Amino acid sequence: MKTMRQAAALVKGLARMLAILLLVLLGSTVLVRFAPGYLSDAREMDSRYAGAARAELSAEAARSQSLAQMFASEIGGWARGDAGLSRQYGVPVFELIRPRLAVTGGLLLRSLVLAWVLAIVASLVSSAGRNPSLFWQTPATLLLAVPTAAMATLCLLANYGGPALVMALLLAARDFKFLHRTLRKAWLDPHVLQARAQGIATPRLLLKHILPGIASQLAALASLSMVTALSALVPVEVIFNVPGLGQLAWNAAMNRDLPVLLAITMIMALAVTCAGIAPDRPAELESA
Amino acid sequence: MKLNRPAAWLLIALILAAGVVTAMPGASYSHQDRESTLAGASTQHPAGTDALGRDRLVRVSAALLLSLAGALAASIVTTAAAAGVGTLAAFGPSSFGWTAMLVCDAFLALPWLFLLMMIRSALPLTTSPASSAAITFLVLAALGWPACARAVYRGTLSLKDSEWLLYARAEGLRRGQIVRSVIPNLIPLLVPQFLICVPAFVIAEANLGALGLGIGEPLPSWGGMLLELDNSAMLIETGWVYFPVALLVVILLLLEAATVEA
Numbered sequence: 001m002k003t004m005r006q007a008a009a010l011v012k013g014l015a016r017m018l019a020i021l022l023l024v025l026l027g028s029t030v031l032v033r034f035a036p037g038y039l040s041d042a043r044e045m046d047s048r049y050a051g052a053a054r055a056e057l058s059a060e061a062a063r064s065q066s067l068a069q070m071f072a073s074e075i076g077g078w079a080r081g082d083a084g085l086s087r088q089y090g091v092p093v094f095e096l097i098r099p100r101l102a103v104t105g106g107l108l109l110r111s112l113v114l115a116w117v118l119a120i121v122a123s124l125v126s127s128a129g130r131n132p133s134l135f136w137q138t139p140a141t142l143l144l145a146v147p148t149a150a151m152a153t154l155c156l157l158a159n160y161g162g163p164a165l166v167m168a169l170l171l172a173a174r175d176f177k178f179l180h181r182t183l184r185k186a187w188l189d190p191h192v193l194q195a196r197a198q199g200i201a202t203p204r205l206l207l208k209h210i211l212p213g214i215a216s217q218l219a220a221l222a223s224l225s226m227v228t229a230l231s232a233l234v235p236v237e238v239i240f241n242v243p244g245l246g247q248l249a250w251n252a253a254m255n256r257d258l259p260v261l262l263a264i265t266m267i268m269a270l271a272v273t274c275a276g277i278a279p280d281r282p283a284e285l286e287s288a
Numbered sequence: 289m290k291l292n293r294p295a296a297w298l299l300i301a302l303i304l305a306a307g308v309v310t311a312m313p314g315a316s317y318s319h320q321d322r323e324s325t326l327a328g329a330s331t332q333h334p335a336g337t338d339a340l341g342r343d344r345l346v347r348v349s350a351a352l353l354l355s356l357a358g359a360l361a362a363s364i365v366t367t368a369a370a371a372g373v374g375t376l377a378a379f380g381p382s383s384f385g386w387t388a389m390l391v392c393d394a395f396l397a398l399p400w401l402f403l404l405m406m407i408r409s410a411l412p413l414t415t416s417p418a419s420s421a422a423i424t425f426l427v428l429a430a431l432g433w434p435a436c437a438r439a440v441y442r443g444t445l446s447l448k449d450s451e452w453l454l455y456a457r458a459e460g461l462r463r464g465q466i467v468r469s470v471i472p473n474l475i476p477l478l479v480p481q482f483l484i485c486v487p488a489f490v491i492a493e494a495n496l497g498a499l500g501l502g503i504g505e506p507l508p509s510w511g512g513m514l515l516e517l518d519n520s521a522m523l524i525e526t527g528w529v530y531f532p533v534a535l536l537v538v539i540l541l542l543l544e545a546a547t548v549e550a
Contacts, residue, residue: 032406142537142541146540148495149498150514150536154533230402234499253406258409268402
């Protein structure tokens, strides 16, 4: 019975994920198609390329006359595994994306691991103390007040740190704020106080009494970290010249290569829904 | 130690000072003094000039006013939209509530910056600077509401189950009257959401501008001024290049401190 219920919940979750992805694809296609600059190209301003650009644009206009046709062609592109054709390079979009996936994945993984280690250590130490000290709060607040692009540029100018460190600091500061608050509350739970009074060792107290109680909040925070990391990817990869998806997306945005931008947006949406951001989250995390 | 009051006063003082600087006779954020490009601090240009000889203090002041005004307007739109969607989703038919939350999830599944980039890159090449500023903040407002709407939806659902609302229903109040009486009770939820949006939108505009996709020149913006840091010639010439980023961090810290109690 329990297995059946779990299977039903899984199917329901997957159906919701699919619905969200289709909605994202439909919404993005509508947004792109009806954007006032969809049928314009920067090359039109250069007399050498203007003719070719105009020919391509009129072909694009003919192709995208019907929204249903455009949506079907997007889905067809994904089903074929090429996600359409890049306007800028004239090659299948996935050919551009594939080599960059590993670069971005590696950067994300390193940043997330480093951020969580930093945030957990700092929040454990700060929440177990008697007073929430300014020693921990001040750097976190300061880091959150620096835009990612500025932090990356300053690191580059100082020749100190790299893309993983910038992203990790940003994520750690954000995660620390929530972790500190959650752990501080957990330390004051009656059963934890009772366990402390009985002299249970701190590591056992953490593993057996505190962490199981906040596991769902930690999972929600982990998925939120993923969204924050994906948003920080673009400025960090552009400024540090990392050949990843963020840099490709920026390049596509600057050159109005909307098929590439659309494909990357879909990949990001897939990553976020897979990370479990779409299901219900605790209310206190909504505002993050 | 409570810092929210002093922070709010300091913020107001900075805004007033920025207003005075931009309103001074002869102050123009686009006027180019070609005789003194990349200049350091002087009596004529207290924070130096940029590569085109434009007064940095005037530009920073105008950027401060523009970004705060834009972020405030976008936050008002976002909060109003979230209040509307969240309340309607909670009080409407359950299918509408489900669909509204699915749309929210679809928005939340997309990292902001990618959507912003997609929208900004799909604008016509001839977009004027003023339009680019309006569109940037409009897009921020259009993308910011789902998280807030979810919080409002949850808050409204819990209010819906409260005893006073049950009593109101038993008394025969119509749905419209009930919704009207619920909205004031959502203010404690909406105010923090509004206050969270303001610094978030300022940061988003700065990040977007630093990527060259924000407010168009010659309008001054935080993001546009962050781009100056890429110019190594400027960094060698004058340390005042760091002034905009330092002031931006101070403004964000003050916003955080001023709103923390809410």
